[in-house]
Amino acid sequence: MVAICLQAYTGLESFNHGVPVMQKLKTTIVEPASRIEKGIVVGWAVLVFVVIMVAAGLARFIVADISAQEPDNAVIARTQPSPDVAAGTIAVSDLWIRATPPGARTAAAYLYIRNSGDNDRLLAVRSERARSVEIHTTQEQSGMMRMSRLDSLAVPANSDLQLGPGGYHLMLVEISESFDPGDSVLMTLMFEKAGAMDVNFAVRDAR
DSSP, X not given: OHHHHHHHHHHHHHHHHHHHHHHHHHHHHHHHHHHXXXXXXXXHHHHHHHHHHHHHHHHHHHHHHHHHTOOHXXXXXXXXXXXXXXXXXXXXXEEEXXXXXXXXXXXEXXXXXXXXXXXXXXXXXXXXXXXXXXXXEEEEETTEEEEEEESOEEEOTTEEEEEOTTSSEXXXXXXXXXXXXXXXXXXXXXXXXXXXXXXXXXXXXXX
């Protein structure tokens, strides 16, 4: 009888202690599950970040490849100045005059001529800011660069002609006053076929 009572008491104690044991078991199971869920979230975040970075890198590569394959004529179009004034098949742009120091009597003018038609010729240039405007070319003579005056300047068909430093240019002779940066000088270009073109030359400090 005593043995039976002891067994019953031992079983009751085991039952009473079973509740905390089960709760501890649940806590032990839940905590690892929570850590696994956090790990999954972090893993997805890392994966999304990697995908975004890869996509950004591919986008930059594609844009660079497209730019590298841009047609040559597009590059030429960017480097050629857009026309400021046009008359018939003749268009002129990038018109500028080199600024002059006080007391200067001459000034050099430059421009870009585009002829999209038949052969033409620049016959003369006039300006109220100078006694005369001459068409000049620069050539090497006896090891020195010298300027010489031209009666006119041919503008071949379907071609571009640059009047710039060291080559063809316009020379304003006996200017009425010095040309300061920011000034604008009105000049008239006389072409054989395109006729007269009134254009403004911007004064630049190109020292």
